[in-house]
Amino acid sequence: MKIGAISDIHSNWVALNQVLNQPNINKVSDTYCAGDLVGYYAQPNEVIARIRKEKICSVKxxxxxxxxxxxxxSFSIHAKRAIDWNRRNLFNDNMDYLSSLPTQIRKFVNDRDLLIVHGSPKNPLSEYIYERDIDELFLEFYFDLPPDVIVLGHTHRPFVKKVNNTLIVNPGSVGQPRDKDPRASYATINLNELSAKIHRVEYDINKIAxxxxxxxxxxxSDRLYEGR
Structure with a gap:
């Protein structure tokens, strides 16, 4: 069984639409989002409408x-301006939807214990976890009993790493990659094999910019062309 993982869309509907139209993500059983649907760009209502239409489970x-x-x-001046603009322009029902999102999802999927958070297991909104932070001590610090699969976001940098029997995946950012690759990033996860693959897809940056x-x-807008 395979599932999809996306994160950090940031009101970039052009990128999201391209990702969700990919054949490999259309073949998964379900797709999950590790948060940050909005912010930075100018299509928050379109993003939330697509997430809701596809019934994608998301954390905040x-x-x-x-x-x-x-x-x-603590937000940068540009991030503040984007947040304020998104707030002013978000439809009421979409604001209610954002408000309703949990800060974590933990559930069994195909007999695998799956955890999804935006930041970290102890600070799900704001703590950055990079690939270099993932080791046995990471699992010991955050868990008494580690889940089988952990999906993280927030850093905008994709990785797949397995520690003991736990698979940790950051699908990267759909809407604002920061790993010097401007293509939208997402992941597919094979729950049977406990493996994952990062996928990149080009989209019309000019359109959202x-x-x-x-x-x-x-x-x-300019940073989208450089993937930073």
Missing amino acids: GNHDAAVVNSTPS EKTAKELPRAL
Whole structure:
């Protein structure tokens, strides 16, 4: 059995639409999202509408929480402007949807214990976990009984790593990659084999960049071309 994993869409519907139209993700049993549906770009309603239409289970990310609650002072000036714009332009029913998202999902899927958080198991909204942080001590620190599969987001940098009998996957960012590869990133996970694969897909960056530049700082659009 295979599932899909996406994360960090950040109101980039153009990238999300391209990802969800890929044949390999259309063949999975379910797709899960590790948060940050909104922020940075200018299509929050379109993103949430597609997520809801496809019945993708999602957790809440720090940008989702910022739109729902208030903009953290720690955010960069461009991130703050994008959060405030997203909040002003989000439809009421989509705001309610963001508010309803849990900060973590833990469930059994095909007899595998699956955990999904945006940040870390102890700080699901805001802690960054990079590939270099993943080892046996990571599992011992965060879990009495580690799950079979952990899906993380937040860093915008994809990785797949297996420690003992636990598979840890960050699918990377759909809407704002930061690993010097501008292509949208997502993952498919084989629950039978406890393995995963990162996929990259090109999309029309010009389309979202031009739309965003009309409303938000140009720097947010420019970084998409460099994957940073």
